Amino acid sequence: MTELVDSKAETQERDASGVRRGVPRWAITLASVGVLTLLWEWFGRDINPVFGSYPSAIAAAFWDLIQSGKLQAATLESLQPFAVGYALAILLGVPLGLVIGRYRVVQAALGIYVTAGYAMPLVALVPLLVLWLGLGFAVKAAVVFLMSVFPICINTWLGVAAVPKSLIEVGKSFVAPNTVILRRIILPATLPYIMAGIRLAVGRAVVAMVIAEFFTTISGLGAIIINSANNFDTATMFVPIVVLMIMAIGLNGLIGVIERKVAPWQAEIAGRDRE
Amino acid sequence: MGEVSLIDVSKRFVLQVGNETQTVQALSRVSFTVRDSEIVSLIGPSGCGKTTALRIAMGLELASSGRVTVDGREVKGCGHDRGMVFQHAELLPWLTAIENVMFGLEMKGMRGAELRSTAERYLDLVGLGASKNRRPHQLSGGMQQRVGIARALAIDPKVLLMDEPFGALDAQTRETMQEELLQIHGRTGKTILFVTHDLDEAVLIADRIVIMREGRIQEILHVPLPRPRGDLGVARGTREFAETRYHVWKALHAAPGTSSVH
Numbered sequence: 001m002t003e004l005v006d007s008k009a010e011t012q013e014r015d016a017s018g019v020r021r022g023v024p025r026w027a028i029t030l031a032s033v034g035v036l037t038l039l040w041e042w043f044g045r046d047i048n049p050v051f052g053s054y055p056s057a058i059a060a061a062f063w064d065l066i067q068s069g070k071l072q073a074a075t076l077e078s079l080q081p082f083a084v085g086y087a088l089a090i091l092l093g094v095p096l097g098l099v100i101g102r103y104r105v106v107q108a109a110l111g112i113y114v115t116a117g118y119a120m121p122l123v124a125l126v127p128l129l130v131l132w133l134g135l136g137f138a139v140k141a142a143v144v145f146l147m148s149v150f151p152i153c154i155n156t157w158l159g160v161a162a163v164p165k166s167l168i169e170v171g172k173s174f175v176a177p178n179t180v181i182l183r184r185i186i187l188p189a190t191l192p193y194i195m196a197g198i199r200l201a202v203g204r205a206v207v208a209m210v211i212a213e214f215f216t217t218i219s220g221l222g223a224i225i226i227n228s229a230n231n232f233d234t235a236t237m238f239v240p241i242v243v244l245m246i247m248a249i250g251l252n253g254l255i256g257v258i259e260r261k262v263a264p265w266q267a268e269i270a271g272r273d274r275e
Numbered sequence: 276m277g278e279v280s281l282i283d284v285s286k287r288f289v290l291q292v293g294n295e296t297q298t299v300q301a302l303s304r305v306s307f308t309v310r311d312s313e314i315v316s317l318i319g320p321s322g323c324g325k326t327t328a329l330r331i332a333m334g335l336e337l338a339s340s341g342r343v344t345v346d347g348r349e350v351k352g353c354g355h356d357r358g359m360v361f362q363h364a365e366l367l368p369w370l371t372a373i374e375n376v377m378f379g380l381e382m383k384g385m386r387g388a389e390l391r392s393t394a395e396r397y398l399d400l401v402g403l404g405a406s407k408n409r410r411p412h413q414l415s416g417g418m419q420q421r422v423g424i425a426r427a428l429a430i431d432p433k434v435l436l437m438d439e440p441f442g443a444l445d446a447q448t449r450e451t452m453q454e455e456l457l458q459i460h461g462r463t464g465k466t467i468l469f470v471t472h473d474l475d476e477a478v479l480i481a482d483r484i485v486i487m488r489e490g491r492i493q494e495i496l497h498v499p500l501p502r503p504r505g506d507l508g509v510a511r512g513t514r515e516f517a518e519t520r521y522h523v524w525k526a527l528h529a530a531p532g533t534s535s536v537h
Contacts, residue, residue: 166365169335173359174382174430184378188369265369269412 050232057235058242065239070224075243078220081137082209085144089201093149094194097156101190102182107157114157118150122208126215140212147208148201155200159193160186192266195259202251206244276346277433277466279332279357280308284341286327286490301327303490304341309434314460314467316477319487320527325470326438328487332468333359333436345433355383358427360437364419366411372422373398373407379426397425400459417448424456428463435467441476453479454507461503474527478519479507486526494526
């Protein structure tokens, strides 16, 4: 009986010392965002509204844009080339990274373009792309694709290079053909890297989308940014920027959920315990 | 039948050390045969070439010269006639225990209901029927290696090649695994080539011991322990065990260049 009491006391003690760890992560994030918003509000109000803005003004502008339906329409318009370009980047970048990582010849032949392409100053090339693809949907999807395909491809390639030789030897020792080794050993072993590349590409794809909307037909969320900036309506200009950042965060979270679905063993192996 | 022979096998590695290239003679004209249903352990200090010899027998590495034959037929590269058990099990971490066993079977071309039932039978054989749906990281080291053994046995190879399979396990688990391996051997009669650096293990498991040093065979000796060996704890207490162990120990500690073949 005394033993029982003792062990209970011990558990409580551990709980007490573990309070800091017990605070859920979302609460910490929320508190961080809250403090930053308050600070911004506090100092932002003192600045000339042409040179800066502050959360409550941005919220008011947000509400106006929602009520007029402009924000929804612009978001929808932006999302379409974004989705197409980003999806194409995944569909092409992953297989390309796999074969570059796996086959010496392909690496020697194509690796150099991928490395160079990652550093390509895409903004400078947009006028050329306009000449090729016009000013419409295609060129916007192409810009998003070109910005996001390289990080996905490079990460996949690095992932393949990091696959333990011993796992490939398992395939070899059971006489697995090369295609089976690629599909059933290298691809799943590389999945965490692929997902990391897909995540990295989100940010670049969002930037690419806005660049495309600035430099081709002015449209979508990019158009709201440009037009309100031209009218010195800084608060309204911030609305699409905030929307885009929130979208990127949401997409990142979604990819995280998908990752745990397609590669559950990874989270289990790595463990979620962190200081 | 299941007989594997290394015939006059040599292996040279070329190493790039700084600016110079060094040639390492990993194996020099190694020849030995593991006969049908026999267990041969390959022992020697690290770097003596025992793992290289096993990997060449499996076909994971090519010999610089010499041949490997299975039942008299020369083999090049890996084949379903040989099953490999790796040092650290090397299970595919995204597959469950049974899926890992099924992987090997699928590569052999097995499909359908037979696939799952065969895999289950071999997991039962190694005593893991109840844990078949666990992923590797949910299994202990010993259990992982059991799956590794089941995966290699399931394809029904003529020869089982084992690369220090119990080297990473704790002493107690290792002893259990040794006994279980002998039981499995009793039931299946597989020919086994077993690389180890553990003196006791080499003697307890094998019918013959191949002692290697610096890429050469130093000595091949017969283990006079009867089969089945049953309780290995009892076998350890026998005079034959002690004498053989002492003999191998002396051979491993002898000055280089004093080789003899029994």
